[in-house]
Amino acid sequence: MSYYIHADKFFLENRTESGGYLEVQDNGKFGFYLREDQKPLTAEIKEFPGKWVAPGLVDTHIHGSLHEDVMKSNWEGINKISEGLLSAGVTSWLPTTVTAADSELTRVCKMFADHQGQETGAKIQGIHFEGPFFTTEHAGAENPKYMLDPDIDLLRKWRQASNKMLIKISLAPERKGAPEFVRAAVKEGMVVALGHSSASFEKAIACVEAGASVFTHAYNGMDTMSQHAPSLVGAAFSSRLTTAELICDGHHVQEPAVRALINAKGCEHIALITDCMEAGMMPDGDYMLGELPVYVKDGMARLKNGDNLAGSILQLKDGVKNVVDWNIATAEDAIMMATYVPAKSSKILEKCGSIMPDKPADFLILNPDLTLKQTYLNGELRYQA
Structure with missing residues (x-):
């Protein structure tokens, strides 16, 4: 089932955005990033107040x-x-x-x-x-x-x-x-x-x-x-x-x-x-x-x-x-x-290394001091500190 992440900061490929929503599709890949004023109304939202989202x-x-x-x-x-x-x-x-x-x-x-x-x-x-x-x-x-x-x-x-x-x-x-x-x-x-x-x-x-x-x-x-x-x-x-x-x-x-x-x-x-x-x-x-x-x-x-x-x-x-x-x-x-x-x-950028639509949803939830809170693989939680 698709869901959105709501967090304080997102390290996207070409921009770092404050606030907003990042879609994780049910196929384990990223969807679109939405600004804070574009809150999805019908989807599941995972809340990470005070946290940052980075690529794996x-x-x-x-x-x-x-x-x-x-x-x-x-x-x-x-x-x-x-x-x-x-x-x-x-x-x-x-x-x-x-x-x-x-x-x-x-x-x-x-x-x-x-x-x-x-x-x-x-x-x-x-x-x-x-x-x-x-x-x-x-x-x-x-x-x-x-x-x-x-x-x-x-x-x-x-x-x-x-x-x-x-x-x-x-x-x-x-x-x-x-x-x-x-x-x-x-x-x-x-x-x-x-x-x-x-x-x-x-x-x-x-x-x-x-x-x-x-x-x-x-x-x-x-x-x-x-x-x-x-x-x-x-x-x-x-x-x-x-x-x-x-x-x-x-x-x-x-x-x-x-x-x-x-x-x-x-x-x-x-x-x-x-x-x-x-x-x-x-x-x-x-x-x-x-x-x-x-x-x-x-x-x-x-x-x-x-x-x-x-x-x-x-x-x-x-x-x-x-x-x-x-x-x-x-x-x-x-x-x-x-x-x-x-x-x-290493010529593997199409498979990893950034948050972009249709790339595998491999990402981290970070504390603002850059310590690791969670690791996700294909949109699934795999490690929790």
Whole structure:
């Protein structure tokens, strides 16, 4: 049965409206937004006084949570992540791999293909391969022994195994044949991101001009930028229409650096991500990221050998709140960076990322301090704080 939401604020795709009514149709999709003076007289109205309505968040770079991991969990474990993400305000996500052997990556692709559309929580809108075409100098928490040069035939094999669920891949621009790979991958509809790299500015920009459009967790896994060596970070700053991923947990990137990149690119080119690993929503202790042991303490996940940061334990709703609490962005822009921008940058905007008529009614009820009250999926209440 259709109903309307009546709330204090609505974060629509192109405007933020105060008051009014948002239709949720009986097919689980959004209808029209109506102004406060257009109150529907015959429909059911759900009242949310003092609350805000936002699109469900979209996490396009996440490895796991709840002691489950994209690389090691079976389908039941993946669905557990999917269900748990609703409490983080996430209604769509891209399960993200780490660098691994071809056989392992192919197995993961087949698992997702075999269960396509069967998740019962946050919607799996595609798969993101973080690697294996990276450089060993910036391996971070990725296993260098599996890193290799880009291979379009390998990508096609993985795409086929995934039933074309593989839609995004991150690589290092200095690997042999990178621009040619980017061109071919983009031609096949892939989103190509750049990261885990020691690339010069020139090599990075060559890949951008070949079609790469995203920077993988900007600053992290990249050479630092200087006025004489702009590096991959400089390419993120100076390429006008690309999107930079940012982990806003306060550990991966300090607030002034977050502010600088957002100021340089504009909120419409920043995708908030978590890079969350299996320790998300779990207590401190010992965990794994792929094949590498990790320990979690003081809000950070680090490799046991080497002390590098190893993904995060961030929930996306907290990343949104952080950039507002740090006085970097308005609530309107913070929500856009965790919904519209990641969806658009991953070419899944028609399925998620904004409130528009005939899009799935995946939305959040927020308190004015941006804490989460409720999560709805296809117009049905699925999580309550």
